[in-house]
Amino acid sequence: xxxxxxxxxxxxxxxxxxxxxxxxxxxxxxxxxxxxxxxxxxxxxxxxxxxxxxxxxxxxxxxxxxxxxxxxxxxxxxxxxxxxxxxxxxxxxxxxxxxxxxxxxxxxxxxxxxxxxxxxxxxxxxxxxxxxxxxxxxxxxxxxxxxxxxxxxxxxxxxxxxxxxxxxxxxxxxxxxxxxxxxxxxxxxxxxxxxxxxxxxxxxxxxxxxxxxxxxxxxxxxxxxxxxxxxxxxxxxxxxxxxxxxxxxxxxxxxxxxxxxxxxxxxxxxxxxxxxxxxxxxxxxxxxxxxxxxxxxxxxxxxxxxxxxxxx
Amino acid sequence: xxxxxxxxxxxxxxxxxxxxxxxxxxxxxxxxxxxxxxxxxxxxxxxxxxxxxxxxxxxxxxxxxxxxxxxxxxxxxxxxxxxxxxxxxxxxxxxxxxxxxxxxxxxxxxxxxxxxxxxxxxxxxxxxxxxxxxxxxxxxxxxxxxxxxxxxxxxxxxxxxxxxxxxxxxxxxxxxxxxxxxxxxxxxxxxxxxxxxxxxxxxxxxxxxxxxxxxxxxxxxxxxxxxxxxxxxxxxxxxxxxxxxxxxxxxxx
Numbered sequence: 001x002x003x004x005x006x007x008x009x010x011x012x013x014x015x016x017x018x019x020x021x022x023x024x025x026x027x028x029x030x031x032x033x034x035x036x037x038x039x040x041x042x043x044x045x046x047x048x049x050x051x052x053x054x055x056x057x058x059x060x061x062x063x064x065x066x067x068x069x070x071x072x073x074x075x076x077x078x079x080x081x082x083x084x085x086x087x088x089x090x091x092x093x094x095x096x097x098x099x100x101x102x103x104x105x106x107x108x109x110x111x112x113x114x115x116x117x118x119x120x121x122x123x124x125x126x127x128x129x130x131x132x133x134x135x136x137x138x139x140x141x142x143x144x145x146x147x148x149x150x151x152x153x154x155x156x157x158x159x160x161x162x163x164x165x166x167x168x169x170x171x172x173x174x175x176x177x178x179x180x181x182x183x184x185x186x187x188x189x190x191x192x193x194x195x196x197x198x199x200x201x202x203x204x205x206x207x208x209x210x211x212x213x214x215x216x217x218x219x220x221x222x223x224x225x226x227x228x229x230x231x232x233x234x235x236x237x238x239x240x241x242x243x244x245x246x247x248x249x250x251x252x253x254x255x256x257x258x259x260x261x262x263x264x265x266x267x268x269x270x271x272x273x274x275x276x277x278x279x280x281x282x283x284x285x286x287x288x289x290x291x292x293x294x295x296x297x298x299x300x301x302x303x304x305x306x307x308x309x310x311x312x
Numbered sequence: 313x314x315x316x317x318x319x320x321x322x323x324x325x326x327x328x329x330x331x332x333x334x335x336x337x338x339x340x341x342x343x344x345x346x347x348x349x350x351x352x353x354x355x356x357x358x359x360x361x362x363x364x365x366x367x368x369x370x371x372x373x374x375x376x377x378x379x380x381x382x383x384x385x386x387x388x389x390x391x392x393x394x395x396x397x398x399x400x401x402x403x404x405x406x407x408x409x410x411x412x413x414x415x416x417x418x419x420x421x422x423x424x425x426x427x428x429x430x431x432x433x434x435x436x437x438x439x440x441x442x443x444x445x446x447x448x449x450x451x452x453x454x455x456x457x458x459x460x461x462x463x464x465x466x467x468x469x470x471x472x473x474x475x476x477x478x479x480x481x482x483x484x485x486x487x488x489x490x491x492x493x494x495x496x497x498x499x500x501x502x503x504x505x506x507x508x509x510x511x512x513x514x515x516x517x518x519x520x521x522x523x524x525x526x527x528x529x530x531x532x533x534x535x536x537x538x539x540x541x542x543x544x545x546x547x548x549x550x551x552x553x554x555x556x557x558x559x560x561x562x563x564x565x
Contacts, residue, residue, distance in 0.1 A: 050417045053564040069561070071419040079417040085410035087322075089329045101318040102418040146414070 003028040003063060003154050003184035004049065010057035011044050011208070018044045020208035021058070026201070028153075031180055033199030033216075034188040035302060041208040042188035043082060046156050049186075050079045063153040063184075075103065078152035078183075082159045084143030088132030092123050092142050095131060096149060103150045110149075117145040121175060137168035144175055155179065157187040161194055173198050192298045202298070204305050211305045216298065223301045226254075226270050228277060231262040231290040238285045252276055264294070315420050319428035327436050336394050337440045343390055344444025347383035348451040376456035380467075380531055383448045387471050388524045391437065395478035396499045398436070401492030402429045402483060403560070408490050413565040422561045426483065430553055433479045434472075441468045441475075459531055467527035470542075474523045477545045478503065480552030487556040487563075520545040 004026035011019040019041045026032045036042050047053035049062055051069040060067045063076040086095055093114050100110025118124045121141040126134070134142065140160065147155055160176065161169040177198045179185055189195060195202055196216065203213040212219065232240050244256045244263050252273045255266040267273035274293070281288050296304075327333040355371040358364055403426070406412035416422060445468040452459060481502055485495035510516035522541035529536045 047413075047564070052413050052417060054562075069416070069422065071421070074417060074419040077417070079414070081410055081413055083410060085414060087326065087411060089326065098318070098322055099415075099418060102315060102415065102420045104314060104419070150418075 001028060001064070002026055003030075004032075004060070004186060006045075006049075006058070006060040008058035009045070009048065009055050009060055011041070011048060011053070012056045018208055019048075019055075019058075022205070022208060022210055023058075024203055024210055024213060026184060026186060026203075028184050029181055030200045031176065031185040031198055032187065033195035033202045034186060034205065035190070035192065035195055035202055035298075036188075036205035037190055037306065040205045042190075042205060043158055044208075045205070046079075046158050046186070046188055050077060050156055075150060076153045078147030078150065078155040080140075080143045080147045080155075080157045080160055082162070084139055084146070086131045086134075086139065086142065088130060090131055091128045092131060092134075092145075093118060093127040095142065096145055099146045099149045105149075113149055117148055120148075121145045122171065137164055137171070140164060140168065140172055141175070144172065148179075152183055154184045154186060157185065159189055160187060162189065162191060169194070192302055196298050204302060206306050211308075219301050220295050220298065223296050223304055225294050225296050225300075226267050226273075227294040228265045228267065228274070229262060229290070229292050229294050230265065230277075230281065230288060233287040233289050234261055240286060243280075243284045243286060247277075247280060250276070261289075316424040316428055319420060319424050320431055323428050323432035324435065327432055332398055333436050333439070336398065336436055337443055339390055339394070340387060340440040340444040341447050343386040344383065344446075344448035345451055347386050347448055348379035348455050351379040351382045352455040374456070376452060376459060377531060379448075379452045379456055380459060381528060383452070384467060384471065384524060384527050387441070387444060387448075387468075388474060388527075391441070391471055391475035392478055392503065394440075395433075395437070395475040396482050396496050396503075399429065399433055399479050399482040400486055400496040400499070402433075403486040403556075404490050404492050404495055407563075407565060416565060423557050426487070426553065426557055426560055430479065430483055433483075434476060437472055437475050437479070441472050444468075463530045463534065467530055470523040470527040473542065473545050473549070474520050477520045477548050477552075480549040480556075484552040484556040484559075487560045517541060518544050520548065 002025040004024065006022055006024040009019050009022040010017065022041065022045060034042055034045070044053065048055050049060060049067055051067060051073050055067070062073060065073045065076060067073060090098065096114035096117055097110045100113055105113065118127045121144055123138060123141055123145065126138065131139070131142065144157075144160070147157070157176065161172045164172060173194060176185060176187065187199065199216060201213065202216050202219055204211040214222065240261065240263060241258055244258050247253050247265070248256050252267055252269060253265060254268050257264045265277065267277075270293070278291065281291065351374045355374065358367050358371065359369065403412070412425070416425060445464065449458070449461070449464050478499055482495055482499040485498040486492065489495050506519050506521065510519050510521055516522060517538055518540045520541065522538045523545055526536070526538045526541065
């Protein structure tokens with residue numbers, strides 16, 4: 001069963017269609033990367049799914065509950081806004097206990113949850129300090145902690161690491177990766193490296209529409225480049241340049257470029273070229289150190305998809 | 313109900329920790345205490361001013377009614393000021409900063425969020441007027457004579473309701489707008505508008521400000537009553553909170 005099911009979601013602001021028939025299914029237990037350029041409709045989608053905004057059309061369920069501002073939905077989800085805001089006069093522990101109170105947890109349970117979460121997000125030592133004095137990174141970690149107070153089935157994270165420094169980003173992404181299997185994580189971002197690092201599945205949104213949803217490896221395979229890279233060891237054996245000159249004559253090879261001890265070979269037919277190249281390398285007598293199909297980065301896939309969408 | 317109490321206790325802690333409760337109690341208590349003192353000592357103060365001794369002699373000896381008049385005038389003015397200044401950012405600031413979106417993504421109903429604020433302000437004003445009232449009562453009795461305690465209590469109750477009308481209105485305007493300045497401006501505009509409307513005596517007896525007149529009249533004509541003003545004030549308070557809830561439940565955060 002899908003943890004999140006969205007059908008034809010539409011959101012209009014006057015003449016602007018922020019969401020234009022968005023449909024999506026997110027598998028339970030996955031870490032879903034909701035990827036899109038600024039203004040694509042990521043935050044709007046999350047606000048609708050968390051009950052903070054109303055859809056103009058379509059329907060959606062989260063953890064089996066119809067969206068809208070209702071207690072049943074709120075009990076099942078956790079939400080971290082892009083810039084989480086807190087009551088500055090409260091301490092971190094006090095805030096988490098207050099959130100626990102809003103979930104109807106008893107005093108002992110909410111204290112226990114708060115203490116566990118403070119340790120988990122690395123805020124134990126500052127638990128009694130007023131939030132007003134917290135840095136951006138500390139606020140983000142507290143934001144994640146408050147989103148986990150109710151042990152949610154679905155956790156919505158809106159750009160959780162975008163505004164953080166490298167160390168803060170690493171910590172937050174490690175925290176998110178640590179949630180794998182505990183709940184479904186729906187994470188919006190425009191930073192591709194973050195998605196590559198933690199997400200199983202990726203959905204690309206552009207101008208309010210889903211462009212593509214796939215597992216990360218499927219996506220990069222689907223957009224695989226017809227390029228192989230061979231790296232050899234310089235050991236006084238046959239010359240790499242000579243071998244490259246020979247293979248350039250083959251109809252399967254479109255282009256071959258030598259770069260030191262490596263060669264980048266663009267081919268015409270990936271499957272046939274793979275077998276042929278391996279055979280040719282075995283016969284060449286070159287000391288091959290590495291042979292790999294060059295995978296596109298998520299960034300290349302993303303830009304391809306967005307450009308295709310813009311062109312269509 | 314548990315969620316209301318959770319939000320209510322948070323609001324009270326906020327009033328305490330941000331010193332709003334302390335400031336409101338202190339200012340209202342100070343004026344509660346000063347009112348009978350001012351009434352008592354004004355002729356002496358004026359008489360002590362060089363060259364103005366004659367004015368001091370012209371002023372008739374102050375009575376308990378002067379102390380009560382001074383008290384009700386000072387307290388109602390400051391209560392209204394605080395009734396607009398305290399809640400002006402209660403909702404708009406939370407929407408603007410994002411704390412409303414964060415806590416309302418939890419199972420806290422929007423009605424409980426709003427009512428907790430209204431109830432907390434109600435308690436802050438009740439506590440402030442209680443302390444101010446006791447201080448004013450004590451000094452009035454000490455310097456003049458003790459007025460009837462039940463009437464004194466009723467007078468403070470009327471000031472409380474008068475202030476709460478503006479708490480309700482300001483909460484409504486704070487819900488409507490994202491700016492606390494606009495919320496306060498709208499409340500002051502209503503205050504001014506009702507002041508203009510009260511030029512007509514027929515209308516004035518039904519307006520919230522009549523509660524203050526009624527408070528003063530309690531000690532002169534205890535049988536005089538302005539129930540129309542009381543019911544309209546209560547309806548304005550309830551109507552403002554209801555409208556705030558109806559608007560807030562449809563608002564996007």
